[in-house]
Amino acid sequence: MHTIVLATFNARYSHASLALRYLYANLRELRPQSAIREFVINENIQQIAERILAEAPRIVGISTYIWNAGDVAELIGILKKVSPETVIVLGGPEASHLPHRVDFSNADYIIGGEGEIAFYELCRDLLSGVERNNRFIKAPTVDLSAIALPYDDYDSNDIAHRYVYLETSRGCPYLCEFCLSAIDDKMRYFDIDVMTAEFEKLWQRGVRSFKFxxxxxxxxxxxxNRILDFFLAKDEPYFLHFEVIPDHFPEALRGRIARFAPAALQLEVGIQTLNPEIADNIHRPLRLAKIEENLRFLEEHTRAHLHLDLIVGLPGETLESFAQGLDTLVSWSSGEIQIGILKKLSGTTMARHDDPFGMVYADTPPYDVLKTTHVSFEEIQKMKRFARYWDILYNSGNFTQSVALLWPEGKVFDEFRDFSAWVYDQTAATWKIAQERMARLLFDYLVDVRHCDKEDVGRAMAADFSKGHGKRLPPFLRPYAPEERSDGEAARGSASTKRQAQRA
Incomplete structure (x- = not known):
């Protein structure tokens, strides 16, 4: 039995909620009567309610995000019907900003902002019989030196099976309008000596994958540099993930990044758009020459895996402008390029663009753009399919040589758009397309529609499969396998299955 249950729906089982662990770490004297319970989106909501209520909690705190808002609303509705005396407290980005676009009316309290101290104080008051009159509690910004850190609350199962998330700072100095981080425009840092001590404790417990x-x-x-130096001093293989700004890689930082082994370092680089006019519309800094210089350095002189972001549907941007950005990025880097559809997050100032640019959004999460003055609803739908097939073929690293045959003259967007339209005509699907089937589709398109040389296509695809660490060649590719692989077996290579290694 636990008096306080902290719960959330993660997007995947491999994810672990850092937010819940922060709340739990700061419950002080209430910790012994509290527990973290994590679920995954699209689980049976009634069974989850049953599991939570089996602990007879007086308070249930739920962390709410754009990906789980619908599940949270359904859960709290069931909890209140079955156990109306249980106090429901919501927090997290999707609950923090009014007006709510999902019905959270069954929640007793909602905490907006950084909840470590505010949630503890609310629970302390409620359990002491102190009434709170304000349903919506605006939490003040916390002192990072005064809160308990959550990393001891990753358990052995988390370390063995889940990502370990960390943060060394909060806030963002930039004012990009599509991003909630722009709300907190002052940078605050945790003490670096304290953080490196936490890294060491996690390392000693066996953590080798750190996602910042x-x-x-x-x-x-x-x-x-202090953080990178900590890991550079370690000998065993490990994986680090960082979000970086694309125009700030001084020499000292470059030198350190260049020292990391292949598949050890992943950098998520927020590009979003390469159109200066569009970037200016949304208050996003865009120093194109510096971005190109840095990406080329990372591509040519480091073994870091790059994950670059582009957004479809930004205010004022046409598909032609987006196409130029995609073509340019492919010429600058061989890293993954994540193509996302613009979302209108609660708390951002994106609404000011609605009338000038005809921005229309879905009313349900993830609130993705449906159309703009410059991009029609039909084009947005096509771009969603484009993004899905792009992820399967380009970002996966499974088709590195063969997918490049689509754009011999560098017209990446145009050629892949035509291919994605053809694939959808053939399949009417974007999910549950097996890799072998996608390979056959790509082969047929290149040979029958684009009239590429069958031998060239077959050899490229066989080479791609051989790079896949033990993947058996599909029957239609076996005639194109190198002689030493004529039995259809792919090269064994490394045991790693990371997309980083696939694209190396």
């Missing part, structure tokens, strides 16, 4: 959620990891050079 800082928005601008490389902004403060001395801080970033």
């Amino acid at each position: 959620i800082d928005r601008t990891f490389n902004l403060k050079l001395s801080y970033a």
Whole structure:
């Protein structure tokens, strides 16, 4: 039995909620009567309610995000019908900003902002019989030196089976309008000595995969260098993920990044758009020459895996402008390029663009754009399919040589758009397309529609499969396999299955 249950729906089982662990770490004397319970979106909501209520909690705190808002609303509705005396407290980005676009009316309290202290104080008051009159509680910004850190609350199962998330700073100095981080425009840092001590404790417990959620990891050079130096001193294989700004890679930082082994370092680089006019519309800094210089350096002189972001549907941007951005990025980097559809997040200032640019959004999560003055609803739908097939073929690293045959003259967007339209005509599907089937589709399109040389296509695809670490060649590719692989077996290679290694 637990008096307080902290719960959320993660997007995948491999994810672990850092937010819940922060709340739990700061419950002080209430910790012994509290527990974290994590679920995954699209589980049976009634069974989850049953599991929560089996612990007879007086308070249930739920962390709410754009990906789980619908599940949260359904859950709290069931909890209140079955156990109306249980106090429901919501927090997280999707609950923090009014007006709510999902019905959270069954929640007793909602905490907006950083909840570590505010949630503890609310629970303390409620359990002591102190009434709170305000349903919506605006939490003040916390002192990072005064809160308990959550990393001891990753358990052995988390370490063995889940990502371990960390943060060394909060806030973002930039004002990009599509991003909630722009609300907190002052950078605050945790003490670096304290953080490296936490890294060491996690390392000693066996953690080898560290995912940092800082928005601008490389902004403060001395801080970033200390963190990189910590890991560079380690000998065993490990994996690090950082979000970085694309125009700030001084020499000292470059030198450190260049020292990391292949598949050890992943950098998520927020590009979003390469059109200066569009970037100016949404208050996003865009120093194109510096971005190109840095991406080319990372591509040519480091073994870091790059994950670049582009957004479809930004205010004022046409598909032609987006196409130029995609073609340019492919010429600058061989890293993954994540193509996302613009979302209108609660709390951002994106609404000011609605009338000038005809922005129309879905009313349900993830609130993706449906059309703009410059991009029609039909084109947005096509771009969603484009993005899905792009992820399967380009970002996966499974078709590195063969997918490039689509654009011999560098017209990446135009050629892949035509291919994605053809694939959808053949399949009427974007999900549950097996890799072998997608390979056959790509082969047929290149040979029958684009009239590429069958031998060239077959050899490229066989080479791609051989790079896949033990993947058996599909029957239609076996005639194109190298002689030493004529039995259809792919090269064994490394045991790693990471997309980083696939694209190396």
